[in-house]
Amino acid sequence: MDKQNVTIYDVAREAGVSMATVSRVLNGNSNVRQTTKEKVLQVIDNLDYRPNAVARGLASKKTTTVGVIIPDVTDGYFSSLARGIDDIATMYNYNIILANSDDNPGKEASVLNTLLGKQVDGIIFMGNEIDDHLRDEFKRSDCPIVLAGSVDVNNSVPSVNIDYVDAVMNETNRLIQHGNQKIAFVSGPLKQAINKDYRLKGYKKALNSNHIPFSDDLVFETTSTYEDGYNLADELIKKNITAAVVTNDELAAGLLNAMTDRGVVVPDDFEIFTSNNTKLAKMLRPQLSSITQPLYDIGAVAMRLLTKIMNQEKIDDKYVVLGYEIEERQSTK
Amino acid sequence: MDKQNVTIYDVAREAGVSMATVSRVLNGNSNVRQTTKEKVLQVIDNLDYRPNAVARGLASKKTTTVGVIIPDVTDGYFSSLARGIDDIATMYNYNIILANSDDNPGKEASVLNTLLGKQVDGIIFMGNEIDDHLRDEFKRSDCPIVLAGSVDVNNSVPSVNIDYVDAVMNETNRLIQHGNQKIAFVSGPLKQAINKDYRLKGYKKALNSNHIPFSDDLVFETTSTYEDGYNLADELIKKNITAAVVTNDELAAGLLNAMTDRGVVVPDDFEIFTSNNTKLAKMLRPQLSSITQPLYDIGAVAMRLLTKIMNQEKIDDKYVVLGYEIEERQSTK
DNA sequence: CTGTTAGCGCCTTCAC
């Protein structure tokens, strides 16, 4: 009933060599004669031997697995990053332990600790907010960590992102150029730095450079769900708002559908710009205009960066900023 | 530079007990005097000691991690299952190693092997097709495996599903009751058992019981992408088809949008039923009528079942069939 | 090029 009855020792005996030699061929060590190597390989095949990664991990202090903390796999934005992460991880022979955190600081800290206990070689963290406590844990962990599509105002950890300030500023500018004066900023929780310190800042910059006064009255804070977006429509209509910059695609989808359901024609009567360009944006009608982020690449680059750090390679840039585009589809004029 | 400098040995020395005792309190063994237990706990806290799960795994032959093989995290159907899986896993103190397979038999077999090498305590497999080779690997693995939202015609492995035959039959029946005679079956790859042996069968049963002849001409095999659905519209229109049962939500979304973009009014001129009730279904306009599967629960129940098997508990039913509903929204009359 | 010998950090009998 053992999962793993045949060990390196069995292989060694069967092949008439020492376990060290078997270990060498397993690890691609070149110091093995071709003929013995072949013989060992042969025996491994015959015995259907599969190295025990746990034992290997204990001995070598490397588990070839990395932890991935994600708010919610079900979210199209983060799952796209996760896909990029996993593909690159696989490419470099790593596996990922995926853990959902719901953006909950308690869960994040807790899962971080269990990951460290499992001796992951590195961690990719995705989350909308990094508080002091978490930053401390990161520091104390003594484990390579990279943020993917997530922002740390202190830049205390390597990260891969786009320029959120710039992107939102550009969106807002376009909306202004389209003639809108009352533009809503529809956001996820403002305690999240990515919303408050980056996106909102971009929004304000655009208003400012166009001499439009900023008003708290046009800032709508939500929990980023489809329903939140849907429920917001009436209020926006009542305030005679004619356009919105939205920080999340599902949120934008809710707003869009609510508008349409109320007979408000998008984009003629109301324009919407969203932020993440998940699959969803193109599947809606009208299609959502959006910042087009290289989602897969953000994950992929983050994982690649992590491999370099784990590997102690020299890093050119610990704070990668990838390019983005703005694609105007059908939800803007 | 060690990730884990303080070991159980340090704790033992510091607390003036043996490592065996420390191990006991760590594992909740009752044979420890209350006072010593408290002392040990105190030292653990002081030293910021964190047990090394790898060493523990080697010694105990339990890793408290399970492998999860998924076609693509980016797919709303599977990511919902994955969320259910992770939540229950967390509840039972397991972590999940998530691996994308793209439904590719080669990748599936390969990742299965690396998971087994990592000594996972169990595996949840999601995939649209299980071929003989994979079934063999499952059997040989001698590792608890549960299928989630995935079907094995041979029932060689415990699984959690809904009754796909019945569900598709019901959908088709409704379409027939709505007066449709030419109903398309728009499917993912027909080499996948879930499509060919279950859904298609349900479609045929409905036709049959309504004395409508089955025609291969109305079966459309695709790769299940949004684009596939979009590109199919013209053909369906040309054939004067008035309704479709679709096996995948993104596929259905593509078809829906293509119809709308071509001026075909859904549901007046064309009805659509989809199969998975992912978030997407309700976000589209018109909203997609669908089989409403308990996605999260399928994952959750599968993981719960797996814990029972890993725990050698008695299992009432190794082939769980969860209930489903059919929800008619706006894409059907 | 190959074998020997220690551990890696923890669990788990088995004594006391």
Added chain:
DNA sequence: GTGAAGGCGCTAACAG
């Protein structure tokens, strides 16, 4: 209740 000792399966010097 607690300690001592022997692995778990593999890697990593160190010899030869």
